[in-house]
Amino acid sequence: MALKELQIRNIRPTDKVTQCTDERGLYLEVHPNGSKLWRYKYRYMGKQKRLALGRYPDVGLAEARKRRDDARRQLEAGTDPLAERKHEKLVAVFKAANTFGEIAKEYIDKQVAQGQADTTTQKANWLLEQLEPIAARPVADLKPIDVLAALKRIEAKGKYETARRCRSFAGRVFRYAVATGRGESDPSSILRGALVVPKVKHHAAILDPKQMGELLRAIDAYTGHAITRLAMQVSPHVMARPGELRMAEWSEFDLENAVWKIPAERMKMRRPP
Template sequence: MKLSNTAIRNAVTKDKPYRLFDGAGLYIEVHPNGGKYWRFKYRYHGKEKRLSLGIYPDVGLKKARDKLTHVRQQLSDDIDPARQRKQDQAKSSTEHSFEGVAREWFGKHKHNWADSHSSKMIRRLERDIFPWLGTMEISTIEAPEILSVLRRIEDRGSLDTAHRAKQNCGQVFRYAVATGRAGRDPTTDLKGAIPPTKINHFPTITDPKAIGSLLRHIDSYRG
């Protein structure tokens, strides 16, 4: 007999979990604590499996049946619903991680850069940023966490690389904001947090011949 909303609402708790079946592998499991959990029992390539379809009443009877229709369609297409769910969750997690967003941003823009520039940029991210921020959901990353990573670069004496890494992180965060995966760019809070790079001043040219040569080179420059 098919389930009804009334039967589900009135299902009493018992000392042990028990099941109320709706048919086609769909049932609701009633637990001693009062929780009611939708389950789908199926076989895939001869192996019996179960798939969670939500918790009642958040998932009502009609919605549970709609979910059942979807997963049974997957089975008819020779897709294991449980495996597909794990793959979808992993993909969603990757798409919202810092590394996932960074690689997506890099892929969309690298054709605008020289090969040498893009190679240095992705190596910088892979070596100095991804190992610490890569798996984090990008919307949860805050300025102190970024600064901690940049300090590692600074501590090894690569101050210029630290500034470039901060710039790259900012570009990734702004892309995440534009694509709806972050609310703001936290690197803007790091202004002045990293010491400026040392500027090397070249000696002034005083020899008239050298000045003339420099001016001729400037005049002939076509870059």
């Protein structure tokens, strides 16, 4: 006989677990502590199984029947509702552990392990902070519109170059997610023309030979740290970036032939984002 709401409210617990049957496999399991749990009993592939449908009164009679009917439809389609629920929970756990932020941190750690410079690592972490609106979202769920909204939020502050760098960084994270089997595509790749292109600002340069001589003499007269003075004196002769000069190793120098060879791998790893 089908249960009624009034009947359910008046059920009193006993010293053992009891079952109050509704219909079509649905029943209410009443525990000695007073808790009432909805269960759905069914058979799949010849085996008796049961599916938890919620706690009464959080799940009322009508909702319990609806959930039972949903499970029955899964059975009719050849799917085990209990196995399907376990699968959904695993997918939810997988997605929660594979957010954009978590994968970005993993990507940065990988770059550090490969020898990335501290300054580049700091920049990458800073860019990740700017992308905070999507950091907690599962990578697999992010769409181009989600990434664009985060970038436009940065643009709204007038930080056009930052937005461009964030798009580039996000692209690397998405591609890393794809390579490690946790993403399907790079939603940032189609946003190249969607951002404001920052106006190039040219910095002043010394073009007058006399002024250049004054600069070189000022470097020679520098009274600060000797290593700093030597680095500045070497810099005009090699035209390298400050980071390359600072991180140079003796094994890279051929003093006999006056040649400095910077490994291509190290140059690539130190390239700013």
